[in-house]
Amino acid sequence: MSDAPWIRHYGNVPPTLDYPADTVYDVLRKAAEGHHDRCAYEFMGSKTSYSELMSDIDMVASSLVAMGVGKGDRVVICLPNTPQAVTMFYAVSKVGAAAVMVHPLSSKKEIEFYINDSGSEVAVTMDRFCGSFDGLENTTTLKKLVVVDVSEGLNLFFKMAYKFNSRNIPKISMKPHMISWKDMMSMGFGNAERADTTAEDVAVILYTGGTTGPSKGVLLTNLNFNATAMQTYVMGQYEINEKDAMLGVLPMFHGFGLCIGMHMTLTHAARLILVPTFVPDAYAKLIKKKRPTFIAGVPTLFELMIRNKHLKNADLSFLRGVFVGGDTLTVDLKRKVDTFLKDCGSSSTIREGYGLTECVTASCLTPIDEYRTGSIGIPFSDTFYKVVSIGTWDEVPYGTDGEICISGPSVMLGYNNQPEETANILKRHADGRVWLHTGDAGMMDEEGFIYFKQRIKRMIISSGYNIYPSQIENILDSHPLVQCSCVIGIPDDIRVQSVKAFIVLKGDVNGDENTKQLINRYCAEHIARYAIPSKIEFIDELPKTSVGKVAYTELEKLEMSGKGLSPTEQVGVP
Numbered sequence: 001m002s003d004a005p006w007i008r009h010y011g012n013v014p015p016t017l018d019y020p021a022d023t024v025y026d027v028l029r030k031a032a033e034g035h036h037d038r039c040a041y042e043f044m045g046s047k048t049s050y051s052e053l054m055s056d057i058d059m060v061a062s063s064l065v066a067m068g069v070g071k072g073d074r075v076v077i078c079l080p081n082t083p084q085a086v087t088m089f090y091a092v093s094k095v096g097a098a099a100v101m102v103h104p105l106s107s108k109k110e111i112e113f114y115i116n117d118s119g120s121e122v123a124v125t126m127d128r129f130c131g132s133f134d135g136l137e138n139t140t141t142l143k144k145l146v147v148v149d150v151s152e153g154l155n156l157f158f159k160m161a162y163k164f165n166s167r168n169i170p171k172i173s174m175k176p177h178m179i180s181w182k183d184m185m186s187m188g189f190g191n192a193e194r195a196d197t198t199a200e201d202v203a204v205i206l207y208t209g210g211t212t213g214p215s216k217g218v219l220l221t222n223l224n225f226n227a228t229a230m231q232t233y234v235m236g237q238y239e240i241n242e243k244d245a246m247l248g249v250l251p252m253f254h255g256f257g258l259c260i261g262m263h264m265t266l267t268h269a270a271r272l273i274l275v276p277t278f279v280p281d282a283y284a285k286l287i288k289k290k291r292p293t294f295i296a297g298v299p300t301l302f303e304l305m306i307r308n309k310h311l312k313n314a315d316l317s318f319l320r321g322v323f324v325g326g327d328t329l330t331v332d333l334k335r336k337v338d339t340f341l342k343d344c345g346s347s348s349t350i351r352e353g354y355g356l357t358e359c360v361t362a363s364c365l366t367p368i369d370e371y372r373t374g375s376i377g378i379p380f381s382d383t384f385y386k387v388v389s390i391g392t393w394d395e396v397p398y399g400t401d402g403e404i405c406i407s408g409p410s411v412m413l414g415y416n417n418q419p420e421e422t423a424n425i426l427k428r429h430a431d432g433r434v435w436l437h438t439g440d441a442g443m444m445d446e447e448g449f450i451y452f453k454q455r456i457k458r459m460i461i462s463s464g465y466n467i468y469p470s471q472i473e474n475i476l477d478s479h480p481l482v483q484c485s486c487v488i489g490i491p492d493d494i495r496v497q498s499v500k501a502f503i504v505l506k507g508d509v510n511g512d513e514n515t516k517q518l519i520n521r522y523c524a525e526h527i528a529r530y531a532i533p534s535k536i537e538f539i540d541e542l543p544k545t546s547v548g549k550v551a552y553t554e555l556e557k558l559e560m561s562g563k564g565l566s567p568t569e570q571v572g573v574p
Helices: 004-008 024-032 050-066 083-094 108-118 127-133 156-166 180-187 223-237 255-266 279-288 299-307 331-343 419-425 469-476 514-524 552-561
Strands: 039-043 046-049 074-078 098-101 122-126 146-147 178-180 203-208 215-221 245-248 271-274 295-296 321-324 351-355 362-365 384-388 403-405 426-428 432-442 450-455 460-462 464-465 484-490 495-503 537-538
Touching: 024 050, 024 083, 024 223, 024 255, 039 050, 039 514, 046 050, 050 083, 074 083, 074 108, 074 127, 074 271, 083 098, 083 255, 083 271, 098 108, 098 279, 108 127, 108 215, 122 127, 127 146, 127 552, 146 180, 178 180, 203 223, 203 255, 215 223, 223 255, 223 362, 245 255, 245 279, 255 271, 255 295, 279 299, 295 299, 299 331, 321 331, 331 351, 331 469, 419 426, 419 432, 450 469, 460 484, 460 495, 464 469, 469 495, 469 514, 484 552, 514 537
Parallel strands: 039 271, 074 098, 074 122, 098 203, 122 146, 146 178, 245 271, 245 295, 295 321, 321 351, 495 537
Antiparallel strands: 039 046, 203 215, 351 362, 384 403, 403 432, 426 432, 432 450, 460 464, 484 495
16 A cells, blocks of 8 residues: 555656655756746746846855854854845855755744754844844844845835835944854955765754744755755646746745745746745735736735635636645635636646655645645655554555555754654654654545544544534535634543534635534535634634644634633734
8 A cells, every 4th residue: 555556547647756866956047048038037027037047146156165163063044034034045055064944933942952952053134123132142143133124126216125124223233243144255265165965964954833833953964855846847847938837935944945936947947936925915916917827825915816806807827836834724725726727817726735745745646637625745755655544554454544654865864852752753664765754644545535624633632533623614614604714622520531623714704603603514515523622712723833724723712711712812813
């Protein structure tokens, strides 16, 4: 069952690929050859060619060497989707260091942890986020902080607009360990030699969100990143050319945005449109203005996209590929997005991928020409899936729920400084392969299609029955009065746990007792009796994580605290 029955379904996708023994920098450099004048990225009205990008990377690499950064070191990159983030990422690779990608809105305590855990001596951040680094030169390994002013390099109009929007941000006071990006760029001399690094060396450290425990640094190699970019491109089944562009709104501190949004795009010599912040109206207008051929996002992004007034009856015929990941795509939302795309003239449908940070990002994808209801797709080339009985290594029959396990070239090296946690998730089975135990429940059908059910730790056990919240959410979201929902388990004296549903209603729907009764009757018709929500609470918005996932843990915490959620006091809503 861990063989590859899906390959016959996908004749144009080879079962195996030839991966380069290169770094992420090497792969970009080779992609740029022959495309020097082609636009690599756009940012706030400015365009940068591949030749200019490689020149900037070389300059930053030389500056890193001048600051003492070399093979095996770690550099914190705490930036939104800006040119400096792109340049620094590949420059770090060129000198043989590893990029530690950090959310710019992380708390000071979180950043302190990331710096110390990774042992980073150099960090780069924007001027407006410097406050989160204040004093960390005394409590961490940090020795040098590079400060970015993103207005540098913008045309006059965008520079004035940026300065106006930043007028209330306090000016920073430069300390001895701080240096501006502009001054750093002048530190280097000559062209820094490429470090003697290999595909097996660590290229990136991404920190897990810590939703099920302490945050962990995921060690990802050059091979992990390059393989994922190649696999996604091949499975995508699109021939990318100079006219193609990816709208890069997914944040680079997340594997999806960093590898698929940026690395896959640039290493296939396409154009990346950098979007530093997701604002629904601005994003909608950007789609119409820039006419990208590819967009990718989390389900929340597409929910907001199809509701946006600026995209109503818009011409989206230019969209060739639409991808979703990072969270569960409900059957109802897929139907809505596909209908929206068709009505707007696009021949594409939304394609769902599945993966986790421990294998960079996606490791399977919905085929371009076949969709099965509820399926997250079929595995990438060289990637094997199997489903085992939870808590064991015993493979279960097709169509049986269990824990999803993954083996392939994208699987991480391990967790930084956490050998026990690494041993808990990476296990060498009797077949000789190292398998990543995902902690996700799901199943595989006889033709290799994968079905994600739920995080195992999120599973609700009521009166001995296993209940998957995502399945209940799927049903609730299909009700004509419901915009979206989130289901959690709550303590129950008799059943141990029972089901509670938090529901966001559509438009001006009144969240009164009559509405609640209508939804209860709908649940009785479509949900097994043991899984019907015992409580329903209407709220204005669901709390979200930093990457747009529904933060069900926040709902669990508030429910346990007895405070509950009020419509006017939402937690974690961006």
